[in-house]
Amino acid sequence: MEPHPEIPPPILEQIAKLERKYEVMGQDLSSYLDGLLYANYLTYWDYIHLDTLLSLQNPKTDFPDEKIFIAYHQITELYLNLALWELQQLAEDPHPTEAVFLMRLKRCIRYFRHLVGSFGIMAEGMEQAQFLKFRMSLLPASGFQSVQFRQVEIAATELKNLVDPEFRAQIDTHTTLEEMYDQLYWKRGATELATGKKTLTLKQFEVKYRATLVQMAQHRQLTNPWRLYRQHFPHSAAVTDALRTFDAIVNVDWGLAHYAAALRYLHREPAVIEATGGTNWQKYLPPKFQKIQFYPELWTEEEKAEWGKTWVVEQLRKL
Numbered sequence: 001m002e003p004h005p006e007i008p009p010p011i012l013e014q015i016a017k018l019e020r021k022y023e024v025m026g027q028d029l030s031s032y033l034d035g036l037l038y039a040n041y042l043t044y045w046d047y048i049h050l051d052t053l054l055s056l057q058n059p060k061t062d063f064p065d066e067k068i069f070i071a072y073h074q075i076t077e078l079y080l081n082l083a084l085w086e087l088q089q090l091a092e093d094p095h096p097t098e099a100v101f102l103m104r105l106k107r108c109i110r111y112f113r114h115l116v117g118s119f120g121i122m123a124e125g126m127e128q129a130q131f132l133k134f135r136m137s138l139l140p141a142s143g144f145q146s147v148q149f150r151q152v153e154i155a156a157t158e159l160k161n162l163v164d165p166e167f168r169a170q171i172d173t174h175t176t177l178e179e180m181y182d183q184l185y186w187k188r189g190a191t192e193l194a195t196g197k198k199t200l201t202l203k204q205f206e207v208k209y210r211a212t213l214v215q216m217a218q219h220r221q222l223t224n225p226w227r228l229y230r231q232h233f234p235h236s237a238a239v240t241d242a243l244r245t246f247d248a249i250v251n252v253d254w255g256l257a258h259y260a261a262a263l264r265y266l267h268r269e270p271a272v273i274e275a276t277g278g279t280n281w282q283k284y285l286p287p288k289f290q291k292i293q294f295y296p297e298l299w300t301e302e303e304k305a306e307w308g309k310t311w312v313v314e315q316l317r318k319l
Ligand code: HEM
Pocket: 072, 073, 076, 077, 122, 123, 142, 143, 144, 145, 146, 149, 186, 189, 190, 191, 201, 258, 261, 262, 263, 265, 266, 279, 280, 281, 285
């Protein structure tokens, strides 16, 4: 482009680049410049969709603390989504370097650290009397039905590590992913304490998400962080450390922070819970009962035996 007395050379250079960009696509630069001329300036509130975001908290009752409950679940879902985004990018990277692998895993750890650190918003941040009332209007919905939580688990490891420990010994080379899926540890949760039957909460979740989750497990069997680690960096101490941290923060720290909230609001003698038609959550939620490790090969037998134990005992003493 010819120099022009009034237009600074860097601008002329940018126009030339734009001309090339649009020419390649058979587009007319001048029309796009018109578009630029008429377009409004972007604002923060439009970019973040603030009005939409703030229209998504719709309590079912008039108890003011229900808003906190809804917003915190939404915040959790956003963090879960960010963790899934990192795990997906790892799965799709044909040649991951150690630096990129660590970066993505550390991002996931950071998201979960934030969730663990903020769980007090649930455990201590609502009035118990309000909670106990508004939660009755939300039945049979439960955070148990968070599909993104299940997706993080499936994206993080091989499906066999999520199978109920009681059934793991039966897995052999002929066991299909569908068969494993039907024995996942969380199928034991959300069951009626009195009868042992699956709750509607669990049945509805299975109807809606079984196919999606089995398909995801199929896609991630060879591209989950464990497989990538074994294939690309089996001797890296930094990667081993990050995998252990990620495992513990999801399966112990988050599990315990969440269990503390459940204890704070729902703690009753088992007989009372049974009488009121409650679920088996006290037997199901504690990490020491679930015994789920994404990367069991990275923990010693002693560490596995002590999984989640001491903390639970300490919390129970405080009650
Ligand atoms: C006061 C707050 C909370 C209480 C009292 C509570 C209570 C419970 C209970 C009792 C269960 C067991 C399932 C059942 O028996 O129905 C459960 C499961 C679950 N909740 Fe919550 N919850 C709370 C907050 C949250 C939040 C903020 C999330 C975030 C999404 C969440 C996600 C989950 C998940 C993923 C499960 C399944 C856990 C597993 O399978 O190990 N919960 N919750």
